[in-house]
Amino acid sequence: xxxxxxxxxxxxxxxxxxxxxxxxxxxxxxxxxxxxxxxxxxxxxxxxxxxxxxxxxxxxxxxxxxxxxxxxxxxxxxxxxxxxxxxxxxxxxxxxxxxxxxxxxxxxxxxxxxxxxxxxxxxxxxxxxxxxxxxxxxxxxxxxxxxxxxxxxxxxxxxxxxxxxxxxxxxxxxxxxxxxxxxxxxxxxxxxxxxxxxxxxxxxxxxxxxxxxxxxxxxxxxxxxxxxxxxxxxxxxxxxxxxxxxxxxxxxxxxxxxxxxxxxxxxxxxxxxxxxxxxxxxxxxxxxxxxxxxxxxxxxxxxxxxxx
Amino acid sequence: xxxxxxxxxxxxxxxxxxxxxxxxxxxxxxxxxxxxxxxxxxxxxxxxxxxxxxxxxxxxxxxxxxxxxxxxxxxxxxxxxxxxxxxxxxxxxxxxxxxxxxxxxxxxxxxxxxxxxxxxxxxxxxxxxxxxxxxxxxxxxxxxxxxxxxxxxxxxxxxxxxxxxxxxxxxxxxxxxxxxxxxxxxxxxxxxxxxxxxxxxxxxxxxxxxxxxxxxxxxxxxxxxxxxxxxxxxxxxxxxxxxxxxxxxxxxxxxxxxxxxxxxxxxxxxxxxxxxxxxxxxxxxxxxxxxxxxxxxxxxxxxxxxxx
Amino acid sequence: xxxxxxxxxxxxxxxxxxxxxxxxxxxxxxxxxxxxxxxxxxxxxxxxxxxxxxxxxxxxxxxxxxxxxxxxxxxxxxxxxxxxxxxxxxxxxxxxxxxxxxxxxxxxxxxxxxxxxxxxxxxxxxxxxxxxxxxxxxxxxxxxxxxxxxxxxxxxxxxxxxxxxxxxxxxxxxxxxxxxxxxxxxxxxxxxxxxxxxxxxxxxxxxxxxxxxxxxxxxxxxxxxxxxxxxxxxxxxxxxxxxxxxxxxxxxxxxxxxxxxxxxxxxxxxxxxxxxxxxxxxxxxxxxxxxxxxxxxxxxxxxxxxxx
Numbered sequence: 001x002x003x004x005x006x007x008x009x010x011x012x013x014x015x016x017x018x019x020x021x022x023x024x025x026x027x028x029x030x031x032x033x034x035x036x037x038x039x040x041x042x043x044x045x046x047x048x049x050x051x052x053x054x055x056x057x058x059x060x061x062x063x064x065x066x067x068x069x070x071x072x073x074x075x076x077x078x079x080x081x082x083x084x085x086x087x088x089x090x091x092x093x094x095x096x097x098x099x100x101x102x103x104x105x106x107x108x109x110x111x112x113x114x115x116x117x118x119x120x121x122x123x124x125x126x127x128x129x130x131x132x133x134x135x136x137x138x139x140x141x142x143x144x145x146x147x148x149x150x151x152x153x154x155x156x157x158x159x160x161x162x163x164x165x166x167x168x169x170x171x172x173x174x175x176x177x178x179x180x181x182x183x184x185x186x187x188x189x190x191x192x193x194x195x196x197x198x199x200x201x202x203x204x205x206x207x208x209x210x211x212x213x214x215x216x217x218x219x220x221x222x223x224x225x226x227x228x229x230x231x232x233x234x235x236x237x238x239x240x241x242x243x244x245x246x247x248x249x250x251x252x253x254x255x256x257x258x259x260x261x262x263x264x265x266x267x268x269x270x271x272x273x274x275x276x277x278x279x280x281x282x283x284x285x286x287x288x289x290x291x292x293x294x295x296x297x298x299x300x301x302x303x304x305x306x307x308x
Numbered sequence: 309x310x311x312x313x314x315x316x317x318x319x320x321x322x323x324x325x326x327x328x329x330x331x332x333x334x335x336x337x338x339x340x341x342x343x344x345x346x347x348x349x350x351x352x353x354x355x356x357x358x359x360x361x362x363x364x365x366x367x368x369x370x371x372x373x374x375x376x377x378x379x380x381x382x383x384x385x386x387x388x389x390x391x392x393x394x395x396x397x398x399x400x401x402x403x404x405x406x407x408x409x410x411x412x413x414x415x416x417x418x419x420x421x422x423x424x425x426x427x428x429x430x431x432x433x434x435x436x437x438x439x440x441x442x443x444x445x446x447x448x449x450x451x452x453x454x455x456x457x458x459x460x461x462x463x464x465x466x467x468x469x470x471x472x473x474x475x476x477x478x479x480x481x482x483x484x485x486x487x488x489x490x491x492x493x494x495x496x497x498x499x500x501x502x503x504x505x506x507x508x509x510x511x512x513x514x515x516x517x518x519x520x521x522x523x524x525x526x527x528x529x530x531x532x533x534x535x536x537x538x539x540x541x542x543x544x545x546x547x548x549x550x551x552x553x554x555x556x557x558x559x560x561x562x563x564x565x566x567x568x569x570x571x572x573x574x575x576x577x578x579x580x581x582x583x584x585x586x587x588x589x590x591x592x593x594x595x596x597x598x599x600x601x602x603x604x605x606x607x608x609x610x611x612x613x614x615x616x
Numbered sequence: 617x618x619x620x621x622x623x624x625x626x627x628x629x630x631x632x633x634x635x636x637x638x639x640x641x642x643x644x645x646x647x648x649x650x651x652x653x654x655x656x657x658x659x660x661x662x663x664x665x666x667x668x669x670x671x672x673x674x675x676x677x678x679x680x681x682x683x684x685x686x687x688x689x690x691x692x693x694x695x696x697x698x699x700x701x702x703x704x705x706x707x708x709x710x711x712x713x714x715x716x717x718x719x720x721x722x723x724x725x726x727x728x729x730x731x732x733x734x735x736x737x738x739x740x741x742x743x744x745x746x747x748x749x750x751x752x753x754x755x756x757x758x759x760x761x762x763x764x765x766x767x768x769x770x771x772x773x774x775x776x777x778x779x780x781x782x783x784x785x786x787x788x789x790x791x792x793x794x795x796x797x798x799x800x801x802x803x804x805x806x807x808x809x810x811x812x813x814x815x816x817x818x819x820x821x822x823x824x825x826x827x828x829x830x831x832x833x834x835x836x837x838x839x840x841x842x843x844x845x846x847x848x849x850x851x852x853x854x855x856x857x858x859x860x861x862x863x864x865x866x867x868x869x870x871x872x873x874x875x876x877x878x879x880x881x882x883x884x885x886x887x888x889x890x891x892x893x894x895x896x897x898x899x900x901x902x903x904x905x906x907x908x909x910x911x912x913x914x915x916x917x918x919x920x921x922x923x924x
Contacts, residue, residue: 313729313733314692314695317733317736317737318688318691318692318695318736319688321691321736321737321739321740322684322687322688322691323684324740325667325687325691325739325740325743326683326684326687328740328743328744329670329683330680332744332747334747334750334751334763335668335669335672335743335746335747335750335763335767336669336670336671336672336678337669337670337671337672337676337678337764338670338671338678338679338680338683339678339679339680340671343671343672343676343764344768345676346768400764404762404764483761484761484764484765484768484769487765487768487769488768488769490769491769491770491771494771494825495771495804495805498806498825498826500823500825500843502759504759517806517825517826518806518825518826518843518844520823520825520843520878522759523759536826536844536879538823538842538843538844538878538879538897540842540878541758544758551755552755552756552757552758553758554758554759554760554761555758558758571844571879571898573877573878573879573897573898575877575897586921588916590879590898591916592896592897592898592912592913592915592916593916597918600921601918601919601921602918602919602921603916603917603918603919604916604917604919605913605914605916605917606914606916606917
């Protein structure tokens with residue numbers, strides 16, 4: 001009985017659904033050839049973590065004898081996957097803009113190869129920066145017992161590591177992959193750093209859930225921020241046809257040695273936080289703070305509640 | 309030695325644990341037949357995402373030729389899983405309230421079948437709404453480069469998509485499944501939308517982490533909210549026996565074309581946010597805002613920090 | 617061609633990467649023997665959830681007949697994994713502090729065995745506390761329809777359950793494992809409870825995303841907190857060499873029957889929140905609140921926006 005009812009009900013619905021796919025093309029990717037794979041980009045993130053923190057992430061029991069073989073196995077795998085996904089993304093842009101596949105696929109492949117090579121060449125320098133971030137986590141949190149604990153259990157280390165690599169791909173103008181990497185880190189940590197943001201050395205985010213750092217944010221060295229902090233945009237100008245204007249500076253600038261406490265919100269490109277400034281918890285700011293100044297919110301109102 | 313010590317220590321502990329299960333039945337589900345499976349409900353969410361964004365989520369390489377076969381394979385699978393879990397949930401309610409399994413299991417099965425059919429019939433309309441949400445994400449964020457990027461990398465699209473389907477099941481009075489779906493989306497995105505909330509067309513949540521939208525919230529069309537926003541309840545009246553009263557309107561109403569910035573908190577059913585209003589970052593509100601008005605918090609106090 | 621280019625480019629990069637591992641040892645774990653496995657600690661969390669909520673988590677269809685076999689299978693597995701990881705952590709501490717492996721490995725193993733036994737002995741009492749937490753979730757949220765829904769769909773139950781077990785290991789001075797467990801719960805729920813915090817009976821966190829509870833926080837019985845609440849440290853004194861001082865009381869104390877609404881921030885050990893106090897949404901506090909008092913923030917400023 002059920003089966004019979006089902007046989008009647010489902011085929012017309014399949015037809016309606018398929019028809020709806022062709023009525024509105026914004027939410028489907030049918031009859032197009034190129035798209036990056038989210039799963040492969042997650043693999044790329046995992047490989048980068050494994051290459052960055054050998055022995056801590058992924059394979060254990062590494063020795064001075066086997067480490068070269070280990071890296072010699074991981075690095076070509078990373079390269080190959082990054083190359084393939086970059087081809088997909090470059091061709092996807094072609095297809096999306098020109099409404100057809102790219103004419104010269106081999107040029108696309110060569111470009112992806114060059115981009116992936118430029119990227120992997122930068123890994124050692126990026127790792128140096130990440131080591132300074134790990135030290136900043138240990139130095140900045142009295143609850144930390146070792147740098148090992150920071151690497152194994154601090155969401156900020158995961159989020160900042162993936163950000164630093166995604167930022168390199170963003171600077172190389174690789175489409176889509178940096179944002180998918182950033183969103184993967186966001187999902188795992190609650191920390192949302194746009195790969196376009198520029199962040200100096202020894203950066204630390206404590207706890208991290210709810211942190212948002214926008215695309216055109218600039219952050220100096222030795223900056224520490226806490227959970228729930230937003231470095232965001234104030235409002236969005238539109239063009240004469242009512243569409244958002246994209247690509248201009250719209251997020252704050254944060255100097256060196258700045259601390260921003262939990263849930264503070266700093267919005268707009270006019271907000272320049274001077275070197276050594278301290279922004280208190282829950283502060284809402286759209287203006288600049290001079291170097292060395294502190295800002296804080298007004299104390300809460302006390303009410304006496306009558307006993308029940 | 310270790311093994312001997314273990315043989316002595318564990319059996320009495322097993323007995324103590326098992327005894328504790330029967331001493332307090334609130335935290336066990338033993339000797340009862342019906343319970344929904346969280347894992348299957350996650351599968352249902354994945355199938356809905358795949359049917360909603362064909363080619364973007366799940367199988368790639370879809371063409372006008374294979375798309376009907378693809379949908380014709382996914383849809384019966386979704387139907388079957390939803391049917392089975394709905395039977396579990398309906399019977400679970402029986403068992404929980406009557407302290408025994410339902411007498412007429414076949415009636416339960418027929419009801420689940422009808423509910424699942426009503427639900428799948430609604431998928432095309434829900435997809436239309438979701439397409440408008442994708443457009444709202446692109447139109448609302450200057451950092452977005454394409455609707456494809458929104459589908460692949462915006463947590464709001466995942467959270468709102470699952471919310472829209474969970475809301476349909478909530479309206480059909482399917483127990484438990486809508487909340488388990490919502491919590492799955494919450495876990496993946498940090499966005500907590502109760503399936504009971506009513507949300508209009510073209511809804512966008514930017515960044516999203518920490519957003520909470522309560523069960524009896526009403527939201528109009530073209531609303532945009534940011535990370536950390538709460539649309540919550542103010543306080544909970546209790547009955548004469550001191551138990552919470554459940555099921556009445558206790559969350560805010562938000563009009564059309566409203567923007568609510570990061571970390572704003574709006575509480576209680578008395579809070580009605582008029583059409584076109586703007587609620588600033590970190591604002592705490594328990595009262596109404598007239599149409600077209602803006603509210604913002606007081607500027608922070610500046611303190612000059614003496615040099616060290 | 618590609619392959620040839622790759623053969624030229626990658627080997628020197630492998631060498632550079634490997635050289636970088638030995639230039640800065642903070643971010644590698646090479647040529648050392650002991651490290652806990654994050655994956656096994658996640659398994660330990662899953663086993664604890666399965667033992668705590670039999671029939672709800674993991675295997676279904678449990679009966680009074682098979683429950684002893686089920687527990688008799690899970691408990692030795694938990695014990696064995698916990699033992700093995702505790703050995704790794706104890707030896708890791710040795711290796712980290714003394715720069716060499718522990719001399720007496722069998723003493724290390726015996727110590728781990730004793731710690732794991734002490735821990736599993738405590739499971740029934742911890743379960744009792746968790747049952748009171750489940751009841752507190754149901755009693756505290758008008759949207760909850762049953763304790764079953766709380767167990768299946770409330771992130772707070774997952775986070776508090778893992779916290780309560782991690783806290784026992786923290787009290788037993790097991791290194792690293794408690795923090796890795798806490799971070800696993802943080803990742804799954806957005807709720808960050810340090811295992812060092814002390815939390816009384818019947819604790820509930822609604823929604824939960826963004827909650828931070830620091831290492832030396834004390835919380836009484838029947839406390840309810842909402843999403844985005846921080847119980848954090850105010851500032852960190854440093855020793856004469858400029859290094860953070862670790863291990864002293866630096867977080868708030870919260871009495872019995874206290875409610876703290878969304879996004880409130882309470883910082884420092886001077887902040888003592890008296891019994892029955894209510895802290896409003898978005899309040900920022902560094903001082904004490906007397907018993908029975910309410911605190912709230914100033915109302916937002918209203919601005920009339922001129923029509924466009």
